[in-house]
Amino acid sequence: MKNVVFVFSDQWRWCDHGYTGNKEVATPHLDALARESVHFTHAIATMPVCSPWRASFLTGQYPLTHGLFLNDLRLNHKATSLAEAFGQAGYDTAWIGKWHLDGTGRSQRIPKERRQGFDHWRVLECTHNYLHSEYFAGDETQKRTWPGYDAYAQTDEALAYLQSRPKDKPFLLCLSFGPPHDPYRMCPEELLKTYDAKTLSLRPNVPDASRADAQKTYAGYYAHIAALDQCVGKLLAALKASGQLENTVFVYTSDHGDMLHSHGMLKKQKPWDESIRVPLLIRLPGGKARTIEGPIGTPDLMPTLLGLCGLPVPATVEGRNLAAVVQGKRTWDDDAALILCAVPFGEWLRRNGGREYRGIRTVRYTYVRDLSGPWLLYDNREDPYQLTNRANDPALKGVQAELEKKLAARLKETGDDFASADTLIARCGYKTDANGTVDYANPQRWGQETVKARV
Known part of the structure; x- marks a missing residue:
């Protein structure tokens, strides 16, 4: 039976690696991994924000099914989780690092019954204080602190787990x-000292007025990336040295991207590529490299991992098992990955341009509707930086009609009636402020067991 090591980061967009063409960021270990991996060039964060992505990864479901279409909500137990599916097949299961699925405050202990089946547990709900990062170990009630930069310490914990089991x-x-x-x-x-902000080049869709701020941001972001690349290198070296690499499916990805001043915006939730496109490398035993252009969405990850290990996919899963595609046994013809924002919140407030949307990302096109109708249409082949919105352009009338048909089909398939944010929040009984944001500083129990998000 194959092992699985699934490594993912928070807010790392697809384009910022040496193997994807960025020559200013140091990712030698990931570049080497790419030379031995199946590379999905159009991996899409179905809902590009933390808790929704994690819930879709663990359940193989879309956000309006599992109910986490906002941050800081608790994932229910209606679905068979990733860890439960592997555990039922006799696997040991471990989670190390950020969780962000419990909905009872970002620094509270998460009891065993709310860990979605994971056994080895070194976790805090959420923190971004990377130099003083706390966590709970197993059933201990007292917090520990990761020494130094938390990603380094978490990688050492992963190495210790691999060596001791x-x-x-x-x-x-x-x-x-x-x-x-x-x-x-x-x-x-x-x-950080290795990056001179003033010399860093920017994506062409970063406005000139944001240039200095963007370069400073890029420098710190790249320093984080260089550190995480080292972590991936240590893991791969340890697996190889122990002889486990050739019996392990090794996956590297991210939960969503970051606008990083492209189009004058920061962070996630938005439907532009900088937000929705993420890296995805899947190294199979043998290390044969291949590139797959067809889009893969977040709910597809769980069933694909199970399929690669020859395990059954639970009936609660909505995503697609693409194991045969990864293994080269069949081609991937579906060219439409769903993207959505059910409730604009946080960095995507309405006063900052936030809006509900549903859309699809194909290999060539991005098509998005908001509540008023068609909103965005980009020909990503001709316009890779998405500088010209072609929505309702007569020259693309036929293309837009075909994309609208594909989007309508995906919404019907996922039971999404494209209700307004207020309607969805009311259906689920969630408590949010005027900006649609959950108050994570005041932990509450949420109505997850009676979610009626789908109609």
């Missing part, structure tokens, strides 16, 4: 990093 029992290890999410400069000082 029984060699004759398969395992699922999820390593969840907080960086390169801001604070962008709360990173190893020695790596």
Whole structure:
């Protein structure tokens, strides 16, 4: 039985790696991994924000099914989780790092019954204080503190787990990093010094007025990335040295991207590529490299991992098992990955342009509707930086009609009636402020067991 090591970061967009063409960021270990991996060039964060992505990853469901279409809500137990599915097959299961799925405050202990089946547990709900990062170990009631930069310490914990566990029992290890999410400069000082902000080039869709701020942001973001690349290198070296690499499916990805001043915006939730496109490398035993252009969405990850290990996919899963595609046994013809924002909140407040949307990302096009109708249409082949919105352009009338049909089909398939944010919040009984944001500083129990988000 194959092992699984699933490594993911928070807020790392697809384009910022050497293997994707960025020559200013140091990712030698990931570049080497790419030379031995199946590379999905259009991996899409279905809902590009932390808790919704994690819930879709763990359940294989879309956000309006599992109910977490906002941050800081608690994931219910209606679905068979990733860890439960692997555990039922005899796997040891481990989660190390950021969780962000419990909905009872960001620094509270999470009891065993709310860990979605994970056994080895070194977790805090959420923190972005990477230099003083706390966590709970197993059933302990007192917090511990990761020494130094937390991603380094969490990687060491993962190495200790790999070294101490029984060699004759398969395992699922999820390593969840907080960086390169801001604070962008709360990173190893020695790596930050390697980037001269004034010399860094920017994506062409960063406005001139944002140039100086963007370069400073890039420098810290790149320093985080360089640190995480080192972590991936240590994991791969340890797996190789122990002889486990060739019996392990090794995955590297991120939960969503970061606008990083592109189009004058920061962070996530938005439907532009900087927010929705993420890296995805899947190294199979044998290390044969291949590139797949067809889009893969967040709910597809769980069933694909199970399929790669020859395990059954639970009936509660909505995502697609693409194991045969990853293994090269069939081609991938579906060219439409769903993207959505059910409730604009946080960095995507309405006063900052936030809005509900539903859309699809194909290999060539991005098509998005808001509550008023067609909103965005980009020809990403001709316009890779999405500088010209072609929505309702007569020259693309036929293309837009076809994309609208594909979007309508995906919404019907996922049971999404494209209700307003207020309607969805009312259906689920969530408590939010005037900005649609959950108050994570005042923990409450949420109505997760009676969610009626789908109609």
